[in-house]
Amino acid sequence: MTRVYNFSAGPSQLPLEVLQKVQKELLEYGTSGQSVMEMSHRSQDFTDIIEACEQQLRMLMGIPDNYKVLFLQGGASLQFTMIPMNLLTKYKKAAVIHTGQWTKKAIKELKKIGGCEIIASSEDATFSYIPEVTSLPQDVDYVYICENNTIYGTKYKEVISTRDVPLVSDMSSCILSEPVDVEKYGLIFAGAQKNMGIAGLTVVIIREDLIQENDALPSMLSYHVAAGNDSMFNTPPTFAIYMLKQVLQWIADTYGSLEEMKKENEKKAALLYDFLDHSAMFKGTVRAQDRSLMNVPFVTSSAETDKKFIAEAKAHGFINLKGHRSVGGMRASMYNAMPLEGVEKLVAFMREFEKENL
Numbered sequence: 299m300t301r302v303y304n305f306s307a308g309p310s311q312l313p314l315e316v317l318q319k320v321q322k323e324l325l326e327y328g329t330s331g332q333s334v335m336e337m338s339h340r341s342q343d344f345t346d347i348i349e350a351c352e353q354q355l356r357m358l359m360g361i362p363d364n365y366k367v368l369f370l371q372g373g374a375s376l377q378f379t380m381i382p383m384n385l386l387t388k389y390k391k392a393a394v395i396h397t398g399q400w401t402k403k404a405i406k407e408l409k410k411i412g413g414c415e416i417i418a419s420s421e422d423a424t425f426s427y428i429p430e431v432t433s434l435p436q437d438v439d440y441v442y443i444c445e446n447n448t449i450y451g452t453k454y455k456e457v458i459s460t461r462d463v464p465l466v467s468d469m470s471s472c473i474l475s476e477p478v479d480v481e482k483y484g485l486i487f488a489g490a491q492k493n494m495g496i497a498g499l500t501v502v503i504i505r506e507d508l509i510q511e512n513d514a515l516p517s518m519l520s521y522h523v524a525a526g527n528d529s530m531f532n533t534p535p536t537f538a539i540y541m542l543k544q545v546l547q548w549i550a551d552t553y554g555s556l557e558e559m560k561k562e563n564e565k566k567a568a569l570l571y572d573f574l575d576h577s578a579m580f581k582g583t584v585r586a587q588d589r590s591l592m593n594v595p596f597v598t599s600s601a602e603t604d605k606k607f608i609a610e611a612k613a614h615g616f617i618n619l620k621g622h623r624s625v626g627g628m629r630a631s632m633y634n635a636m637p638l639e640g641v642e643k644l645v646a647f648m649r650e651f652e653k654e655n656l
C-alpha cells in the first residue's frame with residue numbers, strides 16, 4: 299500500500315491510525331455482531347457512540363453546559379439557510395463580514411430570508427486579508443463570519459467583539475485545529491469532512507437561548523426540533539458520527555488537548571510559510587498576519603509553471619495541490635491529520651523544483 303500525501307481542502311486526509319481502527323471494527327463493532335453501518339440509531343450501542351462522541355467534543359473544545367451540540371446533515375451549506383431561518387427573530391437582519399466564496403454563498407441564502415448588512419469586506423484585494431470592522435450595528439440578530447477562509451487562506455486571529463449581538467461562525471476548515479473560546483460565540487458550525495472526519499455530518503454548537511420554538515419552520519430545518527430530539531428527529535448520519543468519535547479520540551490520545559494540536563499545526567505551517575517567504579519562485583498570497591494554519595495558497599510567476607509544478611508534485615505523491623478553480627495557483631491544505639513529515643517532504647520537493655526550473 300502506498301499512501302499519498304493528500305493536500306485536499308476537503309474531504310481530506312484522515313489519520314492512518316483512525317482508518318486502521320475503523321477497519322478492525324468494520325465487520326463487528328465491539329461484540330455487537332454487526333457493523334456500525336448496520337446498527338439501529340436507537341440501539342444501545344449507537345446511543346453509547348453518539349453520547350461518547352458529544353462528551354469527547356465537549357471536553358476537547360471546552361463547550362459550556364449552556365450550549366447544545368447538534369449532529370445534522372445537509373453540509374455546512376445548509377447552515378447558510380438554517381441560521382437565518384432560526385436566528386432572524388427580532389430585527390430580521392444580520393451583519394456579515396465578507397471574506398470570500400463561503401461568505402458570498404452565505405450572504406446569498408441570507409438575503410432570501412431576511413436583511414443583510416455587509417459591515418466589512420476584503421473583496422477589494424481578492425480576499426487576501428481579514429478586514430477590520432469599524433462600526434458594529436446593534437440592531438441586527440447576529441454577526442456572521444467565516445473563521446477560516448478555505449479558498450483564500452485567511453483566518454481571524456482574535457475573536458471579534460460583538461458586544462451583546464451573537465457571533466455566528468463558520469468553522470468548517472479550522473474547527474479542532476486550535477482552542478476556541480466557545481463562550482464568545484452564539485453559534486459555531488462546521489462540515490465534518492476536514493478536521494472532524496467524513497462528509498455527511500455537520501456539527502452545530504449553539505447557545506441554548508438562541509434555540510427558539512417556531513412552528514412555522516419545517517421540522518428538519520429547526521434547531522428547536524433537532525435539540526428537542528437529541529439530533530434524532532430522523533436517522534442521523536450514524537457512520538459519520540462514529541468517525542467523528544474516532545477522530546476526537548485520536549486527537550485526545552495523540553495530542554491531549556487542542557493547545558498541543560495547535561502547536562503541531564503551527565510547526566507545519568511555519569515550515570511552508572518560511573519556505574514561501576524566502577523562495578525566489580513561489581510566494582504566498584495572504585497578508586502575513588492573517589495567514590491560515592490550515593489552507594496555504596501560493597503561486598509562481600506564471601500559470602504554466604504552476605501547472606508543471608502541480609503535475610510533478612502529483613507524480614511524487616503530493617496530491618490535490620491545485621488552487622480552487624475560482625483563484626488558480628496552488629493551495630496546500632494541511633489539516634490535523636497531515637503529518638509533519640508530509641509538509642517536510644513537500645517543502646523539500648518544492649526546493650528541488652525551484653532549483654531545476656528557475
Ligand SMILES: Cc1ncc(COP(=O)(O)O)c(C=O)c1O
Pocket residue numbers: 307308372373374375376400444446447448449468469470471489490
Ligand atoms: C468554510 C467553508 N464553509 C462551508 C463549506 C461548504 O461545506 P459543505 O460542502 O459541507 O456544504 C466549505 C466547504 O469546503 C467551507 O470550506
